[in-house]
Amino acid sequence: NFGVAITGSGSAVPTNFLSNEVLTQLVETSDEWIATRTGIRSRRLATANDSLQAIATQASLQAIAMAGIAPTDIDLIILATSTPDDLFGSACQIQAALGATQAVAFDMTAACSGFVFGLVTAAQYIRTGVYQNILLIGADILSRWVDWEDRRTCVLFGDGAGAVVMQASKRDRLLGFELKSDGTQNRCLNLAYQPQVQALVNDIDVAKGNYQPITMNGKEVYRFAVQRVPEVIDKALFRANLKVDQIDWLLLHQANQRILDAVADRLHIPHHKVISNLAHYGNTSAASIPLALDEAVRADKIKDGDIIAASGFGAGLTWGAAIFSW
Ligand code: ACO
Numbered sequence: 061n062f063g064v065a066i067t068g069s070g071s072a073v074p075t076n077f078l079s080n081e082v083l084t085q086l087v088e089t090s091d092e093w094i095a096t097r098t099g100i101r102s103r104r105l106a107t108a109n110d111s112l113q114a115i116a117t118q119a120s121l122q123a124i125a126m127a128g129i130a131p132t133d134i135d136l137i138i139l140a141t142s143t144p145d146d147l148f149g150s151a152c153q154i155q156a157a158l159g160a161t162q163a164v165a166f167d168m169t170a171a172c173s174g175f176v177f178g179l180v181t182a183a184q185y186i187r188t189g190v191y192q193n194i195l196l197i198g199a200d201i202l203s204r205w206v207d208w209e210d211r212r213t214c215v216l217f218g219d220g221a222g223a224v225v226m227q228a229s230k231r232d233r234l235l236g237f238e239l240k241s242d243g244t245q246n247r248c249l250n251l252a253y254q255p256q257v258q259a260l261v262n263d264i265d266v267a268k269g270n271y272q273p274i275t276m277n278g279k280e281v282y283r284f285a286v287q288r289v290p291e292v293i294d295k296a297l298f299r300a301n302l303k304v305d306q307i308d309w310l311l312l313h314q315a316n317q318r319i320l321d322a323v324a325d326r327l328h329i330p331h332h333k334v335i336s337n338l339a340h341y342g343n344t345s346a347a348s349i350p351l352a353l354d355e356a357v358r359a360d361k362i363k364d365g366d367i368i369a370a371s372g373f374g375a376g377l378t379w380g381a382a383i384f385s386w
Pocket residue numbers: 088089090093094097098171172211212213215249276277278279281282315316319343345373374375
């Protein structure tokens with residue numbers, strides 16, 4: 061049996077800032093409303109010159125350097141994203157940019173749970189001995205799909221990318237996990253295809269179309285997260301044979317500070333163990349966990365051997381937790 065370890069991390073965001081103040085010029089809102097309801101003060105915004113591939117590649121290069129491997133050592137690249145540059149997938153574009161010539165590469169979509177789902181997926185390839193070196197990326201440019209006239213959603217999201225290198229290791233550092241989906245709640249959060257019927261010939265129609273901007277029932281998503289996230293963390297802890305007070309860091313999808321606080325309170329985890337960077341980045345979807353992880357690692361907050369409880373939650377609906385040691 062082969063164990064799994066995360067041996068490198070990296071992150072990258074577009075250079076453009078969008079502050080709450082500037083948002084007040086777009087929609088009827090205020091810095092005070094956004095900050096007290098969400099904890100968000102600013103977010104990064106991709107321009108037409110930015111691409112998902114570029115920020116994901118930048119984050120990946122940092123993770124690869126920290127792991128001390130070469131791009132050609134990578135066996136598999138998994139890109140967790142809902143916003144690829146190309147609907148056919150962006151993982152291969154990143155593979156080319158990295159020169160990771162030996163890697164097979166594919167995209168994976170599980171919205172804001174994408175990084176945790178990807179972590180567990182990647183671990184299976186390592187545990188079965190199929191691959192030794194995997195690059196897992198969580199990256200999203202949700203600003204492409206935001207309705208900038210909808211104040212209920214446009215204040216929440218930001219753009220970014222995070223990456224980790226996962227390697228085969230004698231000691232298995234993925235201690236437990238639990239993943240869940242509930243498609244009956246799909247309508248809570250969507251970025252849905254909107255068909256527009258176009259007559260081809262005679263009585264043959266095709267559905268050409270585009271994607272609708274993000275729609276969300278904020279209250280439902282809030283309730284879902286606060287209830288379901290503690291449940292999956294409990295289950296993953298049980299699988300890891302650990303108790304909640306053994307967690308050093310609670311690393312949740314950075315959606316909303318009130319969700320972070322409420323989940324910590326439900327689990328009786330003190331707030332100083334909660335990693336939070338959403339004031340600066342907003343909700344960056346699949347990027348939020350690896351982005352926050354990388355910042356905490358580089359700030360020397362997370363130390364060798366620390367136990368991290370990570371949980372992603374979002375559209376699908378999907379949610380999941382992974383307990384791992386650094
Ligand atoms: N500025 C000012 N007022 C606003 C804004 C805004 N940006 N947005 C909504 N309001 C108004 C509403 O119109 C409403 O006014 P009304 O009472 O006159 O109708 C009032 O503020 C209260 O609105 P609520 O929706 O009840 O506000 P709530 O306290 O629920 O906060 C929020 C909204 C922040 C979206 C909250 O529901 C939330 O955080 N939900 C979770 C959302 C989330 O995390 N989604 C992402 C997770 S999944 C993923 O990452 C893809």
